[in-house]
Amino acid sequence: MTAITVTVNGKQHHSEVEPRTLLVHYLREHLNLTGTHIGCDTSQCGACVVHVNGESVKSCTMLAVQADGANVTTIEGLAHNGQLHPVQEGFWEKHGLQCGYCTTGFIMAAADLLQKNPHPTDDEIRHGMEGNLCRCTGYENIVRAIRYASEKMAAK
Numbered sequence: 071m072t073a074i075t076v077t078v079n080g081k082q083h084h085s086e087v088e089p090r091t092l093l094v095h096y097l098r099e100h101l102n103l104t105g106t107h108i109g110c111d112t113s114q115c116g117a118c119v120v121h122v123n124g125e126s127v128k129s130c131t132m133l134a135v136q137a138d139g140a141n142v143t144t145i146e147g148l149a150h151n152g153q154l155h156p157v158q159e160g161f162w163e164k165h166g167l168q169c170g171y172c173t174t175g176f177i178m179a180a181a182d183l184l185q186k187n188p189h190p191t192d193d194e195i196r197h198g199m200e201g202n203l204c205r206c207t208g209y210e211n212i213v214r215a216i217r218y219a220s221e222k223m224a225a226k
């Protein structure tokens with residue numbers, strides 16, 4: 071076992087993990103943060119996206135030991151003081167989901183996209199979401215949701 075210290079959603083955790091433990095399994099099974107999903111386990115679907123030191127990362131591609139000392143944000147940490155993040159609000163307002171399985175990964179990836187490019191075109195949104203798959207194919211409303219979030223953030 072290896073000792074790691076990871077700050078997740080602002081709270082520091084000291085844990086003992088097997089060196090082979092993936093970050094997604096650490097979040098879900100050690101910290102019980104089950105909003106981060108596992109869709110493929112092969113780095114393709116994006117259901118497992120979280121932020122590590124402010125960058126979106128597929129947490130099935132990273133070992134928990136690699137997150138030692140890092141700041142991790144999961145979907146559970148995105149809202150502030152009961153206020154949804156604009157991307158969460160956009161998915162609600164524009165119904166950017168169908169079954170919902172891929173949603174948390176899309177939201178985390180979109181929040182990172184808007185941090186880097188606050189005013190993306192629809193093409194840039196689609197390009198930015200290339201690493202996330204929606205098997206219900208609800209892409210139109212996902213683009214609308216992210217556009218909503220971009221406009222909402224610009225109005226602030």
Ligand code: FES
Nearest residue numbers: 109110115116130
């Ligand atoms: S579970 Fe990580 S990309 Fe699909």
